[in-house]
Amino acid sequence: MGMTRLQRVQQWLVFARQWHIVDAQGQDIDRLGEKVARFLKGAHKPIYHPETDCGDHVVVYNCRQVAMKGFEWKHREYFFNREYPRSKNLLSAWEIHEFDPCRLMFLSVYQSLGRNLVRRRHIERLHLFADDEIPPRILQNVSNQMEQVQSVPRRSDQISAEERSRFPAIFDWKEDHLVDWEAPRVPPAEPTEKKK
């Protein structure tokens, strides 16, 4: 049984240093971090061993639009401590994200790589971009687009009128329905102070 052409290319790719790219828009930061860490370690390859240097490069763009569940941006806090005087810091997630949109993605990947000595070598192959502007010298290496970890819901202005007209109606109005009842309600005016 010889190798087919496809299998031969796959064999080359396993031993080569591949470059993957993934769009972080609307993706959960923890689950995306775990997936990226898996590719950085090379754990997706059949030849993986913790001491084998078979990790790939991963380019993550749109890090600014990365998502958290619910109110996690406010309720998750990161505690930094170098165990030096005045080096402790407790910052909420959105404050870090506001200062540096790539920092939390880095933290998530770094923690998913596990506590070991080689993770600092692995994380050097991570390329984070806040927006979708990627330098061409990075982009020319990319050979694979990774699948996202979750689907991104579409906004109502992204749906075309043609698709909207094809969508079935869930209910119909009751008998003697007045169309004007659907109009936006005017909120009651603010109480004004009486002039003396």
Next chain:
Amino acid sequence: MSLLLRVLRVLPPASAAQSAALSTSTPLSLRKIQETVEGKTTTVEVVDVQSDRKQKLIPVRDEHCSCPLCRLAVKVSYEDVLILEQFMRKDGTVLPKQLTGLCFGQQLRLERCVMQAHWCGLFPDRTLPGFDRTGYKKYARYWSDDMDMYRLKHNVVKASWFYVKRYDVGKGRPYPKIPANSAET
């Protein structure tokens, strides 16, 4: 005062009562307030209009609850923008259940889903003008359930100072920016 108001009483269509007895679907006679100006006379009358939902309405099945969302075979979530917007006004608020015919539980569920969709920014054209999007609210979020907003948890993550900063992230950040190099490529 030259303005003369005359309200005409509109008789219900003759076939409405008949078809209500015969068919299972709702007979429709939607009405609309219409103002017409003829010279100095303004006529305000209630006219019949045709519902635009009549042609594509999902047929009713006999279930224990026949409200529009219970008879639907899907569990509505915040991502179903096309379903949610049928229950909403133009300004993004939810219609009352007296108009939509939902049962109590489904109405609450729908309101939670609409609120989640607003928080995710899925209705940019139907949001109230004063909707707060400052601070942590400007970043993307998702929900896995319609009760997620009540499951609040404050968690502290132990983080590391170690950071590899390779590329510039924006204005005013003290990191070197990669030159746009076409020569290297």
